[in-house]
Amino acid sequence: MRILKGIPASSGIATGKVFLYEHETLEVPHEQYTDDGRAAKEVVRFSEAMAMVRGDLKRLGQTSLDGDQKDILQTHLMMLEDPEFDSGVRSYITTNKVNAEWAVEVVATQFVKTLEAAGDPALRERSVDLKDVSLRIMSMLMGVKRVSLATLSEDVVLVSDSLLPTEVLSMDRMHILGIALNGSGRTSHVAILARSFNIPTVVGLGAITKKVKAGDEIIVDGNHGEVVVRPEWSTAQNLRDRYDRWIAHEEALREVATLPSETTDGHRVVLKANVEMVDELDAVLRSGGEGIGLYRSEFLFMRPGGLASEEEQFAAYRKVVERMQGKGPVTIRTIDVGGDKVVPGLGIDEENPILGWRAVRFCLSRKDIFRVQLRALLRASAYGELRIMFPMISGIEELEGVLLILEQVKDECRKAHVPFDENVQVGTMIEVPSAALCADILAKRVDFFSIGTNDLIQYTIAVDRGNEKIAYLYQPYHPGVLRFIRMIIEKGHAAGIPVGMCGEMAGDAMSAVLLTGLGLDEFSMSPQSLLEVRKIIRGVSFSEAQALAEHVMKMDSYLKINTYVREWMHERFDYFTSV
Numbered sequence: 001m002r003i004l005k006g007i008p009a010s011s012g013i014a015t016g017k018v019f020l021y022e023h024e025t026l027e028v029p030h031e032q033y034t035d036d037g038r039a040a041k042e043v044v045r046f047s048e049a050m051a052m053v054r055g056d057l058k059r060l061g062q063t064s065l066d067g068d069q070k071d072i073l074q075t076h077l078m079m080l081e082d083p084e085f086d087s088g089v090r091s092y093i094t095t096n097k098v099n100a101e102w103a104v105e106v107v108a109t110q111f112v113k114t115l116e117a118a119g120d121p122a123l124r125e126r127s128v129d130l131k132d133v134s135l136r137i138m139s140m141l142m143g144v145k146r147v148s149l150a151t152l153s154e155d156v157v158l159v160s161d162s163l164l165p166t167e168v169l170s171m172d173r174m175h176i177l178g179i180a181l182n183g184s185g186r187t188s189h190v191a192i193l194a195r196s197f198n199i200p201t202v203v204g205l206g207a208i209t210k211k212v213k214a215g216d217e218i219i220v221d222g223n224h225g226e227v228v229v230r231p232e233w234s235t236a237q238n239l240r241d242r243y244d245r246w247i248a249h250e251e252a253l254r255e256v257a258t259l260p261s262e263t264t265d266g267h268r269v270v271l272k273a274n275v276e277m278v279d280e281l282d283a284v285l286r287s288g289g290e291g292i293g294l295y296r297s298e299f300l301f302m303r304p305g306g307l308a309s310e311e312e313q314f315a316a317y318r319k320v321v322e323r324m325q326g327k328g329p330v331t332i333r334t335i336d337v338g339g340d341k342v343v344p345g346l347g348i349d350e351e352n353p354i355l356g357w358r359a360v361r362f363c364l365s366r367k368d369i370f371r372v373q374l375r376a377l378l379r380a381s382a383y384g385e386l387r388i389m390f391p392m393i394s395g396i397e398e399l400e401g402v403l404l405i406l407e408q409v410k411d412e413c414r415k416a417h418v419p420f421d422e423n424v425q426v427g428t429m430i431e432v433p434s435a436a437l438c439a440d441i442l443a444k445r446v447d448f449f450s451i452g453t454n455d456l457i458q459y460t461i462a463v464d465r466g467n468e469k470i471a472y473l474y475q476p477y478h479p480g481v482l483r484f485i486r487m488i489i490e491k492g493h494a495a496g497i498p499v500g501m502c503g504e505m506a507g508d509a510m511s512a513v514l515l516t517g518l519g520l521d522e523f524s525m526s527p528q529s530l531l532e533v534r535k536i537i538r539g540v541s542f543s544e545a546q547a548l549a550e551h552v553m554k555m556d557s558y559l560k561i562n563t564y565v566r567e568w569m570h571e572r573f574d575y576f577t578s579v
């Protein structure tokens, strides 16, 4: 038995057999020969590999795949039939007298470069498919077995070095009971997606992939950030008891689903939900979410197949506002691609993506994509209470830039008699330190603020939110971060606008009283956390919360603040000790 400690990323406990998934780095051999007979043999090897990959893909197409997965398979099959690629590889083998896998590597890279340089986004998207198909052919030639997360035949616990958000989106979620990762952080988008799919997850485990074998029994405790490999009976029993206590606690929490989010002395706050996918709305409604504080629209673009059309976007946005009718407004954030959210085919594969071409920076240079999204948002605003929010704003120029485009798109809609809500509310995320420092300037131009602590902490402390090696530095209670939060709230209030928070800190039960005391108006979080946070807020008075905040703001280190807040919360709420 082995117990490994990591970072709790999505609550719940999962038990099952390990499915080991490590990212392949295919070392393609480069062989040069002089014998012409060998060239003929390599051409035959290439043809056979193509035929086998074709057969594999056709077999996969007969299994129960969803529409998107079927579309990808179809595209891959079409690429295998491409005569230009086929003849390109054959002639490279015979002209240069190299092995087939090397020829595939060289020719595919040339094709990919040409596609990536194309002005047409659809062509650029194809480059991702071509990379995938060529990897399949090379793996076939080299006898390397590729595993796929998209179609699993049994229930498993996924153990991997790391995952991409796109892999989480396309994996077979019916069969993945839990996830354990070597790397990643609690606020990475992989962790955020695991929470939205309710898959118990522990991240930042170091070298777990080296400590397990495929098929090992494993327990993932996403509440405490623990993973037990090949558990002894008594440990498994203890964890089962822990799980039962947690389930009982979750059940008991249901009682607050319909109660107001207010302190014992009547101070109201608003508790909203963060969603990544339309199918999370049931969970939001079950937990009494008072609206959507953050709909991460970029996930609509991160599915296989690339960009979502205006109609697809409009349908998704309309569905969300209609389902939330009567509950509260739906805040849809314009696409925040880049950083750790790479959308295939958009050319956002950068050396330093966290400080790179992200969010509104991307939208301001790809106005074609941005305008389509704004138009879809405006159209959906005619069907319910919709608010538009911009991510990663760093200063007034960017804010004015996006507001100007919004006004232009509104004008176009008016001229075309497309109905939309003339009073649609517009807000900005405050998640870049320069925006926090200029909150008073930005507040004059928007209807609301939402603090994005995931990024604000990352940029304030200069600590990559997805890097487990420096996760110890990622401290929401760093006095620098808390000062920023207080300042943003004060500046927002001085300008008469509400201030919310949609970073993961808003859903952290331990921080609920402190944030209430700092004067935060709206908390938006994963539906998993809503009931707990509401229960906590209902258990204190506003004056107590203010006193806690005032005390904490005088402290000089996150270590002291951590200890103080923890002790304070433990004394008042048994949740932190009993579950």
Ligand code: PEP
Residues within 6 Å of the ligand: 294, 296, 336, 431, 451, 452, 453, 454, 455, 456, 502, 503, 504
């Ligand atoms: C944030 O940065 O806090 C946030 C909510 O946005 P995201 O996690 O999508 O970057």
Ligand code: MG
Residues within 6 Å of the ligand: 391, 431, 452, 454, 455
């Ligand atoms: Mg962010």
